[in-house]
């Protein structure tokens with residue numbers, strides 16, 4: 398199915414917009430599909446753009462799992478190397494980012510932890526067979542971090558912030574990894590202000606998430 | 613001697629990618645030597661991941677709707693305000709009905725499933741995606757469905773293959789679940 402569907406989906410959006418707006422700036426989400434397709438075809442430049450876009454998220458996801466920051470950087474690099482390698486071997490049929498990269502990274506982190514455990518027991522590092530298994534691209538990295546209750550508390554808190562602040566937050570956290578500069582230009586604010594807003598919303602949501610659920 | 617401990621603020625800035633490279637590097641170096649600060653950094657990272665989940669599960673408002681040619685056509689607004697999960701579409705019907713501008717903003721009841729389509733041909737289907745927070749996903753859904761997209765800066769033409777490819781509709785929409 399995917400070949401036909403992809404062929405259609407990749408058709409570029411033709412917009413009658415001002416020519417001075419570079420496509421990258423106006424549609425980082427919109428060009429993701431095109432980039433993914435080019436990356437799947439082995440286009441290194443497309444990979445570079447995608448890696449640059451999603452690398453930070455991969456690192457953060459590893460830090461969130463308790464990986465040390467130096468190792469997180471290494472594993473994130475390794476993640477991309479693995480994905481590119483899988484693509485070169487024809488093992489990647491689709492490229493949904495950031496999910497696929499997050500899945501690969503989580504896999505590497507788990508593998509790392511297993512090796513560390515084994516090492517501490519036997520004193521020797523076995524090359525684990527799992528290391529060579531590619532991640533199934535159809536597997537979703539979705540990992541529920543929040544309970545329904547936390548989620549609804551956070552949503553209630555989010556509903557109470559100003560619409561423009563909410564807009565900024567949703568733009569910055571919608572999985573497209575829009576750079577703050579891009580968020581800023583879309584909403585007509587400075588990068589500084591965007592980050593301020595993000596921190597404010599973050600604090601409110603942190604509080605909402607931390608609230609002790611009452612019986 | 614260890615450098616000063618992380619403030620939560622600095623950890624947050626680091627996670628957001630807002631620290632200058634030297635500052636980021638010294639923060640990283642510190643967390644490698646200081647367990648409590650490493651945990652602080654982990655907490656901030658975890659919060660970020662949680663916020664991604666919060667954002668992706670947040671019910672997006674239905675984009676509001678400004679069809680390209682609303683002065684010339686009867687417009688049925690499929691307001692999905694209550695049914696937040698569905699993409700709100702504006703259907704510009706090319707029919708022969710009255711062109712009363714009053715018809716423009718009339719929300720249809722949810723029972724119409726957010727859509728009302730004139731039977732007659734030709735018709736133009738326009739999606740408006742003016743809401744910044746949902747613009748990208750809205751555009752993408754539209755693109756996938758071969759609809760015309762109304763941008764703040766104009767109308768984009770996207771291929772309309774929905775009814776003609778013979779592909780099962782599920783195959784198209786299932787490609788990329790869109791959270792609206």
Ligand SMILES: [Zn+2]
Nearest residue numbers: 617618646649
């Ligand atoms: Zn410290």
